[in-house]
Amino acid sequence: MGPQLRRPTRRECERCGRIERWDDEEATWKIATEDGEKRVGNPYCIHEWDINGRFVPFEQSA
Numbered sequence: 570m571g572p573q574l575r576r577p578t579r580r581e582c583e584r585c586g587r588i589e590r591w592d593d594e595e596a597t598w599k600i601a602t603e604d605g606e607k608r609v610g611n612p613y614c615i616h617e618w619d620i621n622g623r624f625v626p627f628e629q630s631a
């Protein structure tokens with residue numbers, strides 16, 4: 570098995586608390602339900618996802 574691109578499967582907005590999960594079948598982010606609550610957050614929020622530190626989509630040259 571060759572190297573695979575690692576993708577995050579969960580992300581949380583640091584501003585409004587929205588949580589989304591990656592849906593492989595539909596290839597899209599979907600709002601997650603945690604603790605019996607749908608974590609929609611603020612629909613007008615410019616979401617700041619917490620995955621930046623762990624997920625680097627491309628290598629930096631600097």
Ligand SMILES: [Zn+2]
Pocket residue numbers: 582583584585586587610611614615616617
């Ligand atoms: Zn947000």
